[in-house]
Amino acid sequence: MQDVSEKRLPQHIAIIMDGNGRWAKKHKKKRIEGHRRGAEAVRIVVRACRELGIPYLTLFAFSTENWLRPYEEVSGLMRLLKQYIQSEIDELSKNDIRLNVIGDLSSLKKSVRRALEDAMKKTENNRSMVLNLALSYGGRDEIVMAARRLIQDAKEGLISPDEVDDETFSRYLYTAGIPDPDLLIRTSGEFRISNFLLWQCAYTEFYFTDVFWPDFTKEDLLAAISEYQRRERRFGRTSDQL
Numbered sequence: 371m372q373d374v375s376e377k378r379l380p381q382h383i384a385i386i387m388d389g390n391g392r393w394a395k396k397h398k399k400k401r402i403e404g405h406r407r408g409a410e411a412v413r414i415v416v417r418a419c420r421e422l423g424i425p426y427l428t429l430f431a432f433s434t435e436n437w438l439r440p441y442e443e444v445s446g447l448m449r450l451l452k453q454y455i456q457s458e459i460d461e462l463s464k465n466d467i468r469l470n471v472i473g474d475l476s477s478l479k480k481s482v483r484r485a486l487e488d489a490m491k492k493t494e495n496n497r498s499m500v501l502n503l504a505l506s507y508g509g510r511d512e513i514v515m516a517a518r519r520l521i522q523d524a525k526e527g528l529i530s531p532d533e534v535d536d537e538t539f540s541r542y543l544y545t546a547g548i549p550d551p552d553l554l555i556r557t558s559g560e561f562r563i564s565n566f567l568l569w570q571c572a573y574t575e576f577y578f579t580d581v582f583w584p585d586f587t588k589e590d591l592l593a594a595i596s597e598y599q600r601r602e603r604r605f606g607r608t609s610d611q612l
């Protein structure tokens with residue numbers, strides 16, 4: 371068992387769930403089977419975060435760039451997502467977990483959007499944890515969307531340029547009201563941020579593992595948290611100032 375202290379737990383963990391396709395290839399299965407196993411890993415990690423008392427978990431489930439994948443894979447992923455929401459809604463409710471979606475919901479198929487909106491509504495009063503699903507999400511898109519809304523508000527006289535600082539700007543992002551991630555995990559041995567939470571990761575600790583997402587377990591999560599707890603976060607200051 372990994373050595374994790376209850377005292378310095380990350381308040382927000384974000385995960386780039388990568389390697390479903392390579393997992394499938396390794397096991398001589400179709401890519402969609404990798405995603406299906408990936409959805410199982412999502413269940414395990416959501417449960418583990420809830421047990422540990424992590425208040426925010428953000429999962430990168432589908433990027434704006436993922437629309438470019440073959441039609442069969444995109445529709446398979448959407449189907450999986452809908453199934454996941456429908457099968458997990460009771461467990462999320464029972465465990466006091468609020469489901470939230472960040473990204474361009476309007477680009478999703480109506481039936482998927484409806485399932486998500488329904489689940490968000492049903493869980494809106496839950497307080498123990500927020501499960502944030504990033505769907506049709508792109509970090510640059512999010513910043514551009516926020517800038518547009520900010521300019522619109524300025525045009526309408528609701529905000530003036532000198533009121534705009536990073537705190538105000540954050541309120542225009544999908545993640546308004548959610549603290550920045552403390553820990554970002556990326557699986558499958560890639561060392562990129564891939565347009566995920568670009569603004570929010572300014573001071574996030576990154577953790578990379580070779581494990582393919584479908585193989586990711588509670589032990590792997592604890593290993594990431596344990597490593598996080600050994601890091602010194604200085605936020606631009608010196609060690610002596612902390």
Ligand code: FPP
Pocket residue numbers: 387388389390391392393405406408409412429430431432436450451454503558583
């Ligand atoms: C990256 O693996 C993963 C995705 C693009 C999708 C993530 C989706 C899931 C884990 C399943 C459904 C999600 C939920 C929330 C139930 P990849 O296909 O890029 O892998 P590769 O780089 O090995 O090809």
